[in-house]
Amino acid sequence: MFWAQSHRESSQRLFEIAEKQQGFFTTKQAKAAGFAENTHPYHVQVRNWIREHRGIYRLALFPTADRPDLVLWALWSRQRNEEVEGVYSHHTALSLYDLSDLNPAKLQMTVPTDFRRNSDIPSILVLHYADLPESDIQTAQGFRFTRPLLTILDLIEAGTVERNFMRQALRQSVDRGLITRQQIRKARMSGPARKVVEEVLRRVA
Known part of the structure; x- marks a missing residue:
């Protein structure tokens, strides 16, 4: 239960960061939100995140902007x-x-x-x-x-x-x-x- 709550809180923090950047975020920003770097490949694999460039990701479910x-x-x-x-x-x-x-x-x-x-x-x-x-x-x-x-x-x-x-x-x-x-x-x-x-x-x- 504690892990699930911690994950929800990290996800919320990451969303608040990404929301200001049209769904994008960096490796450091994900770590600051509470996602350990060794978990990043997992989130890409299960399509929670999309890796757009080295060290830059996008939330898969975030609406795509014009640019x-x-x-x-x-x-x-x-x-x-x-x-x-x-x-x-x-x-x-x-x-x-x-x-x-x-x-x-x-x-x-x-x-x-x-x-x-x-x-x-x-x-x-x-x-x-x-x-x-x-x-x-x-x-x-x-x-x-x-x-x-x-x-x-x-x-x-x-x-x-x-x-x-x-x-x-x-x-x-x-x-x-x-x-x-x-x-x-x-x-x-x-x-x-x-x-x-x-x-x-x-x-x-």
Whole structure:
């Protein structure tokens, strides 16, 4: 009886963790919830858990979200203390604001300049290195992504998307209130980026 109660309590703790991450959790989080590491293969075998990547699992009965991949690779970017370091940016962030019909095969993620991994970077990820202030980051359920203005400026600087497309995305952002003129005035940007932004602002004035 004690074991059954302990298991229920551990399961509840794990669910509370996974619920904030669209059903996903890490090995360390499972251990913190009360599941000894030597029991993890059993829970995978009996289909309580699904192993999604090394050290990352998902509750089998948890409803699948629209973009489970975003949570999975955010957890991949975590530090030893389990803090997620990756922030979705560039094309990926733009699509999250419904400002783009582009659907690149790879996910764009910005990580700190001191980010290191001993293993290979997953082929689905394209990493950019920058130390982002929290003010430039938006939080969703289980992952983070750059705010609209930084997203657009990053893409203008990268030069990987046609300028006309970026003008359209910027114009839509201003029209929808995702970006304010005050934010634009305060933003640090290069000469070419400033030129694109000011041109759009003149047209929506």
